[in-house]
Amino acid sequence: MKRSRGHGERSPVIAKVAVLAPVRGEFDYHIPQRLPTPAPGMRVRVPFGKGTRIGLVLSIASDSDVEPDRLKEIVDVLDDEPLLPLDSLELIHFAAGYYHHPIGEVVGAVLPALLRRGRPARAHGATRWCLSEDGIAAAADALARAPQQAALVSALRSRPQGLSRDQLTVVSHHWRRAMRALERRGFVVECADRGSAPPPRPDGELHVTLDEEQRNIIEAIDRRERRFEPILLDGVTGSGKTEVYLALIEDVISRGHQALVLIPEIGLTPQMVARFEQRLGVPMSVLHSGLTDRERLDAWLAARDGAVSVVIGTRSAVFVPLPRPGLFVVDEEHDLSYKQQEGFRYSARDLAVIRARRADVPVILGSATPSLESLHNVSLGRYQHLRLTRRAGGAQAPSVSIVDVRAKSFVDGLSGSLLGEIDAALSREEQIVVFLNRRGFAPVLICHACGWVADCARCDAHMVYHQSRQRLCCHHCGAEVPRASRCPECAASSPAPLGVGTQRVAEALERHFPRARIVRVDRDSTRRKGVLEQVLEDVQAGRVDILVGTQMLAKGHHFPRVTLVSIIDADGGLFGADFRASERLAQLIVQVAGRAGRGERAGRVMIQTHHPDHPLLRTLLADGYHEFARAALAEREAAGLPPSASLALVRAQGAAPGPGMEFLTQAREAATALDEPRVSVLGPVAAPMERRAGRYRAQLLVESSHRPRLHRFLGRWLPVVESLKSARKVRWSIDVDPQDML
Numbered sequence: 001m002k003r004s005r006g007h008g009e010r011s012p013v014i015a016k017v018a019v020l021a022p023v024r025g026e027f028d029y030h031i032p033q034r035l036p037t038p039a040p041g042m043r044v045r046v047p048f049g050k051g052t053r054i055g056l057v058l059s060i061a062s063d064s065d066v067e068p069d070r071l072k073e074i075v076d077v078l079d080d081e082p083l084l085p086l087d088s089l090e091l092i093h094f095a096a097g098y099y100h101h102p103i104g105e106v107v108g109a110v111l112p113a114l115l116r117r118g119r120p121a122r123a124h125g126a127t128r129w130c131l132s133e134d135g136i137a138a139a140a141d142a143l144a145r146a147p148q149q150a151a152l153v154s155a156l157r158s159r160p161q162g163l164s165r166d167q168l169t170v171v172s173h174h175w176r177r178a179m180r181a182l183e184r185r186g187f188v189v190e191c192a193d194r195g196s197a198p199p200p201r202p203d204g205e206l207h208v209t210l211d212e213e214q215r216n217i218i219e220a221i222d223r224r225e226r227r228f229e230p231i232l233l234d235g236v237t238g239s240g241k242t243e244v245y246l247a248l249i250e251d252v253i254s255r256g257h258q259a260l261v262l263i264p265e266i267g268l269t270p271q272m273v274a275r276f277e278q279r280l281g282v283p284m285s286v287l288h289s290g291l292t293d294r295e296r297l298d299a300w301l302a303a304r305d306g307a308v309s310v311v312i313g314t315r316s317a318v319f320v321p322l323p324r325p326g327l328f329v330v331d332e333e334h335d336l337s338y339k340q341q342e343g344f345r346y347s348a349r350d351l352a353v354i355r356a357r358r359a360d361v362p363v364i365l366g367s368a369t370p371s372l373e374s375l376h377n378v379s380l381g382r383y384q385h386l387r388l389t390r391r392a393g394g395a396q397a398p399s400v401s402i403v404d405v406r407a408k409s410f411v412d413g414l415s416g417s418l419l420g421e422i423d424a425a426l427s428r429e430e431q432i433v434v435f436l437n438r439r440g441f442a443p444v445l446i447c448h449a450c451g452w453v454a455d456c457a458r459c460d461a462h463m464v465y466h467q468s469r470q471r472l473c474c475h476h477c478g479a480e481v482p483r484a485s486r487c488p489e490c491a492a493s494s495p496a497p498l499g500v501g502t503q504r505v506a507e508a509l510e511r512h513f514p515r516a517r518i519v520r521v522d523r524d525s526t527r528r529k530g531v532l533e534q535v536l537e538d539v540q541a542g543r544v545d546i547l548v549g550t551q552m553l554a555k556g557h558h559f560p561r562v563t564l565v566s567i568i569d570a571d572g573g574l575f576g577a578d579f580r581a582s583e584r585l586a587q588l589i590v591q592v593a594g595r596a597g598r599g600e601r602a603g604r605v606m607i608q609t610h611h612p613d614h615p616l617l618r619t620l621l622a623d624g625y626h627e628f629a630r631a632a633l634a635e636r637e638a639a640g641l642p643p644s645a646s647l648a649l650v651r652a653q654g655a656a657p658g659p660g661m662e663f664l665t666q667a668r669e670a671a672t673a674l675d676e677p678r679v680s681v682l683g684p685v686a687a688p689m690e691r692r693a694g695r696y697r698a699q700l701l702v703e704s705s706h707r708p709r710l711h712r713f714l715g716r717w718l719p720v721v722e723s724l725k726s727a728r729k730v731r732w733s734i735d736v737d738p739q740d741m742l
């Protein structure tokens with residue numbers, strides 16, 4: 001029903017708003033006459049539920065399906081100009097549609113926290129004040145009767161590059177009033193500065209001459225005139241992928257465009273950033289999870305306003321608006337951290353490709369161990385596959401051997417042959433990496449008298465023993481309890497640690513090699529800010545002999561002196577519950593092996609296992625990652641699993657096992673009623689770890705060999721699922737292209 005227009009009345013204007021709340025859909029609001037009409041991309045404050053919320057205007061319309069008298073009014077418009085350009089709004093629409101996720105939460109993932117909370121879109125650290133021409137020329141006694149202003153002027157005189165808020169606060173706590181007065185006199189001006197230090201000059205010495213394989217990639221992009229072109233850059237660790245990125249980025253910068261480089265979550269930011277800064281010598285925005293909200297907003301604004309040519313960031317940086325995109329790079333594209341695992345479960349890698357396509361610019365996915373998804377896209381002809389087969393700079397590929405640990409003396413996870421090799425490497429003054437994907441001292445604490453095992457009270461999981469603190473910790477819910485000295489079941493003996501974690505291996509190595517400098521790297525040891533950076537620096541400088549750590553060590557670091565790498569336990573990955581377990585293990589082995597022998601001396605890799613004849617290990621070691629991937633892709637196709645099929649996973653959890661199962665059973669019935677061809681629904685089943693943090697979890701799998709049908713089905717089905725009565729008793733979510741089935 002449309003409202004009739006009275007005399008002089010503005011035509012009813014409706015804003016379609018993504019409200020920052022976990023609710024599906026857009027909401028219509030009336031724009032009252034007292035407010036300016038907001039443009040798409042501006043924030044508004046709107047009534048929602050019992051209070052108000054911030055929302056982002058998606059579009060303006062002249063009418064609404066909502067009855068006029070039920071339509072609420074916008075309370076306030078928060079921005080003078082759009083926060084986001086139109087292509088960002090399109091990306092938001094696409095992502096909300098593809099991941100079937102509430103659009104308000106998608107907006108929430110795109111906007112930095114301070115903007116979500118309604119703060120102004122102004123860089124802060126950024127603003128600086130300088131003396132104007134008049135200010136510089138002003139006579140010394142011009143401010144004789146305004147001592148505060150005079151103090152500011154003399155401080156500014158000594159700093160031609162200007163002073164920031166923080167620096168001014170040091171001069172005087174009451175600088176703001178004085179500064180306003182000086183502005184009125186025309187003595188000071190705000191001088192633009194984006195908070196980044198003036199970039200170091202590019203160092204010509206550092207430039208390398210690309211070899212033929214590297215040039216092939218540049219030429220492939222040139223041939224397509226830098227239009228949309230997805231390239232899987234497949235090169236072993238140390239083959240010079242980063243050099244290719246740098247060359248392409250230099251070209252992008254010289255054309256006045258911007259490059260976005262995505263890197264995995266852990267660790268490698270400082271090294272990578274330093275290398276980029278040194279080489280490119282241009283201002284960059286760096287976006288990762290270690291930033292304060294303020295730093296993040298400043299970096300985001302600098303990218304959005306085009307003040308920087310290069311943006312480097314982890315997962316969520318894929319949403320940073322760029323006015324002049326010229327290139328997207330996803331380094332280590334197989335890395336799991338690109339998939340958000342909770343809330344809005346997007347894949348930054350996949351969205352980077354979508355953005356590149358919309359912007360019509362190249363996108364490079366780099367990896368030594370490409371994901372099966374990307375290799376599948378290559379076989380479909382969607383991606384170009386370009387290889388770097390040699391290690392740059394003449395470094396040799398490491399030799400890999402399997403250590404059969406069955407029926408051998410095997411104490412604290414260390415076989416005799418591994419200890420021998422470590423000893424030999426130490427005597428040659430070479431570095432060693434010992435890799436184990438399990439932190440803590442031991443994964444299990446067991447009573448040898450009665451078999452009691454320390455389990456988490458709230459999860460279907462064992463508690464991990466942390467010896468340094470004498471505590472048992474659950475790595476799933478964070479619960480901690482002190483270690484009991486007597487078995488709580490039989491009281492006959494003291495439960496003992498079973499199995500090994502990084503702490504136990506590090507301790508054992510200290511006993512075996514008392515003079516070696518041993519450092520442990522895992523989430524426990526690097527919790528404090530700056531610790532990881534320090535360790536990496538120590539390794540570079542040769543102040544460390546043995547590094548013991550988790551997968552944090554597997555990612556991208558360049559340790560030229562490491563010649564021996566060991567994987568303590570390959571068995572977990574051979575028999576994982578997830579169908580991707582073997583892919584992950586193969587990637588891990590190749591990545592970890594990539595840490596060995598990157599300098600002049602050849603490297604050696606030792607993999608300890610109880611299953612030396614496992615076909616995966618055999619194929620991987622005899623024929624390499626690509627043969628492994630070919631076999632794995634064939635297996636997946638035969639089993640109707642991704643990447644041959646598309647999946648979506650509905651997860652539900654409740655305070656008891658019943659409600660989740662009931663909800664998913666009804667959801668399944670609703671799916672059957674829709675009868676979508678080529679879409680099948682499997683389950684519901686209990687999650688592999690059913691109980692976690694006291695919640696019972698179940699899941700329902702939706703599978704289709706035809707992706708568009710899967711999406712059409714989800715579009716029809718989810719509104720029905722949402723309206724189920726049983727949905728109110730559980731927390732549920734949808735995960736499109738799930739990477740982790742737990």
Ligand code: ADP
Pocket residue numbers: 208209210211214235236237238239240241242243244392393
């Ligand atoms: P990746 O990113 O594939 O691990 P990098 O780009 O970091 O490999 O290269 C590994 C090492 O080889 C670096 O020290 C790099 O400077 C050097 N390098 C790469 N390409 C060349 C080249 N064409 N000539 C000389 N050195 C190179």
Ligand code: ZN
Pocket residue numbers: 447448449450451452487488489490491492493
């Ligand atoms: Zn006991």
Ligand code: ZN
Pocket residue numbers: 456457458459461474475476477478479693
């Ligand atoms: Zn727990």
